[in-house]
Amino acid sequence: MWHEFKKFAVRGNVIDLAVGVIIGGAFGKIVSSLVNDIIMPLVGLLLGGINFSNLSWKVGEAEVKYGAFIQTVVDFFIIAFSIFLFVKLLNNLYERVKKQEEAKETAQTLTKEEQLLTEIRDLLKQQKETP
Template sequence: MWEEFKKFAFKGNVIDLAVAVVIGGAFGKIVTSLVNDIITPLIGLLLGGINFSKLSFTVGAAVIKIGLFIQSTIDFFLIAFSIFLFVRFFNRFKRKEEKQPAAEVKADKKEELLVEIRDLLKKRT
């Protein structure tokens, strides 16, 4: 069981995933700060000085904090869009990488054909 766990835990994909989670957490904090400290105040300014972090209303004893919900929604869309762009860039890079080995294989086939032609010409003479 220990050997199986070591194979699983030390595979490149698992380590890559762990690194991605850590970087994603830090990236989430950056985006949250961007939204809370820059974007939302600018939107509030454009809408007549509304402070989204304090935007709320009460229903009975419950306090509905709609402003914080709006900030979280903007956070989500920015993070989702950023991840979309990253994955799109990564997939393009990966496709280019996959095309290069295919070109090398074709070169090998061409070389084999040229060798065959050369050998046939040698036999003729």
């Protein structure tokens, strides 16, 4: 069992996941600081000097801190948008590399006439895609 665990734990995907979790935790702290220390004070200033961290209301003995909730929601949207941009960038890079590899494979097997026709086809596709 120990041998299987070591094999599992040292596998590349597990190590990549661990690194991702650690970097994600640090990134979350950076975003929280960005929201709490920069964005929300500016938003509060624009809304007439409101300090979101102190916004709350009393319900009997309980205190509902909806200002902290608003800050957490802003944190979430910033993190989600950042991850979206990062994944989009990686997907674009992956597609670009994939197209280059396909072009190399195609160029190696086609005659010069076929290569020229393929380039013309690709240019026409590009022109069609861009308005």
